[in-house]
Amino acid sequence: MKRRDFLSKGTLGAVGLTWLGQFTDAFHTTQHLKKHAGKFKNVIFMVSDGMSIGTLTMAHLLKSRKYGKPSNWISIIEGLQTRRSLMDTSSASSLVTDSAAASSAWGGGFKVPNGSLNVGVNGEFYKPILQKCKSKGLAVGCVTTVPITHATPAGFCINQSKRGNQDDIALQYLDLKFDVMLGGGSDFFSGLKRKDKRDLFSDFKNAGFQVAKNKGDLASCEFGKPILGVFDEGGLPYALDHVNNKEQESSVPTLAEMTTKALDVLNKNNKGFVLQIEGGKVDWAAHANDAPALLYDQIAFDDAVGVAYDFAQKNGETLLIITTDHGNANPGLFYGDKANKNFEKLFLMKQTNEWILKQVKSSDSPDKLKDLFATYQGIELTKEESITLMNQYSIQTEQGIYNNYKLPFKQLAEIQMKQTSVSWGSMDHSGDFVELTLFGPGDWKFPGYIPNTYLHNFILEGLGIIIS
Numbered sequence: 001m002k003r004r005d006f007l008s009k010g011t012l013g014a015v016g017l018t019w020l021g022q023f024t025d026a027f028h029t030t031q032h033l034k035k036h037a038g039k040f041k042n043v044i045f046m047v048s049d050g051m052s053i054g055t056l057t058m059a060h061l062l063k064s065r066k067y068g069k070p071s072n073w074i075s076i077i078e079g080l081q082t083r084r085s086l087m088d089t090s091s092a093s094s095l096v097t098d099s100a101a102a103s104s105a106w107g108g109g110f111k112v113p114n115g116s117l118n119v120g121v122n123g124e125f126y127k128p129i130l131q132k133c134k135s136k137g138l139a140v141g142c143v144t145t146v147p148i149t150h151a152t153p154a155g156f157c158i159n160q161s162k163r164g165n166q167d168d169i170a171l172q173y174l175d176l177k178f179d180v181m182l183g184g185g186s187d188f189f190s191g192l193k194r195k196d197k198r199d200l201f202s203d204f205k206n207a208g209f210q211v212a213k214n215k216g217d218l219a220s221c222e223f224g225k226p227i228l229g230v231f232d233e234g235g236l237p238y239a240l241d242h243v244n245n246k247e248q249e250s251s252v253p254t255l256a257e258m259t260t261k262a263l264d265v266l267n268k269n270n271k272g273f274v275l276q277i278e279g280g281k282v283d284w285a286a287h288a289n290d291a292p293a294l295l296y297d298q299i300a301f302d303d304a305v306g307v308a309y310d311f312a313q314k315n316g317e318t319l320l321i322i323t324t325d326h327g328n329a330n331p332g333l334f335y336g337d338k339a340n341k342n343f344e345k346l347f348l349m350k351q352t353n354e355w356i357l358k359q360v361k362s363s364d365s366p367d368k369l370k371d372l373f374a375t376y377q378g379i380e381l382t383k384e385e386s387i388t389l390m391n392q393y394s395i396q397t398e399q400g401i402y403n404n405y406k407l408p409f410k411q412l413a414e415i416q417m418k419q420t421s422v423s424w425g426s427m428d429h430s431g432d433f434v435e436l437t438l439f440g441p442g443d444w445k446f447p448g449y450i451p452n453t454y455l456h457n458f459i460l461e462g463l464g465i466i467i468s
């Protein structure tokens with residue numbers, strides 16, 4: 001069935017998003033891509049997960065004003081060789097996507113319901129892009145700061161109707177033998193943590209993988225045998241906490257370091273490669289309204305952007321895509337007499353909200369919390385504010401998607417905004433169109449507005465894997 005026919009009869013119509021029908025003719029005819037087929041040998045696909053435009057803006061402001069140099073991403077946008085687009089991110093079940101459906105739209109080329117990885121509304125499977133590329137001889141991989149089995153990498157790799165079934169996703173990776181898979185998530189590989197008690201680390205080794213559990217292990221991995229690198233039980237530490245913890249800093253690689261290693265390995269493949277790189281904890285920080293965590297993780301992502309851009313510039317045969325899968329919490333720097341000065345408080349922060357809140361238990365005095373914020377963030381809490389936050393430890397009413405300890409993130413963000421001028425619209429994903437930046441050789445054109453599904457065939461055609 002032609003892709004265009006399937007789209008118009010299938011996924012989109014089924015969920016009433018008929019207004020998207022315009023894309024089926026305007027964008028999926030692929031006619032204008034035909035003459036550009038086979039332009040790229042390699043693709044680097046970078047995702048700052050859950051990055052609202054305010055996150056990109058504030059990270060750029062912070063980096064420029066604190067370190068005296070602009071963000072790599074904005075510098076790339078400034079360049080004359082860059083194409084930009086706005087991207088619709090809706091899924092088959094909602095105008096507001098989750099990460100699984102969003103990654104599947106790129107990875108499988110079709111909109112699927114939230115929670116699903118490349119499994120459509122009627123249970124149909126869409127073959128993920130890294131499987132397609134691997135079968136054509138390209139080297140493939142994923143790098144992330146969250147579990148490697150998490151939704152964004154998984155959407156490029158596997159089919160699974162429930163994104164939460166990360167035990168199964170880890171097993172699928174064993175069979176796929178992709179070249180480089182780096183991130184967190186040892187809970188899904190360890191025999192002590194998996195439901196089936198199976199020690200996947202041994203299974204991966206026996207299947208010929210090089211298994212890395214720290215920076216030193218990763219340094220000794222080489223091209224030729226697949227690499228599995230898992231550096232934490234769950235997500236990797238937030239960048240701000242990581243840099244202030246000597247032990248973690250010496251054992252857990254940064255996103256930029258993992259990117260450097262992945263590119264070094266994958267580039268040794270003669271037929272080219274496709275690599276996805278995710279700043280996954282930008283999304284987690286947005287869900288927690290944790291401004292220092294958010295902005296320093298976005299800057300860590302931007303460091304990885306710098307590594308990828310240097311590679312693409314020197315290599316000359318690489319398409320670099322930089323984007324996000326959806327907005328999250330829509331943070332922003334808001335006006336007030338002290339907006340500039342307040343924002344500068346973020347320059348001096350040494351730990352994230354999460355790190356500080358985890359130092360406290362319900363039996364501690366409010367003064368302990370007050371001292372912690374003064375010492376590690378330069379934030380002065382009033383006595384009432386400290387008591388309000390401490391009370392939350394007893395009643396534990398706060399929920400939140402990555403808030404296992406029921407920490408009072410929301411209450412804190414409301415208090416903190418008075419001193420940083422950074423405020424939030426929500427603690428959930430948004431339906432905003434998102435920034436898409438493309439850099440690569442050749443004189444191809446790119447539409448100024450696309451549905452997220454558009455990138456799937458664009459990449460495959462650019463690599464010369466499908467010819468329309």
Ligand SMILES: [Zn+2]
Pocket residue numbers: 049050098099100102283325326
């Ligand atoms: Zn996401």
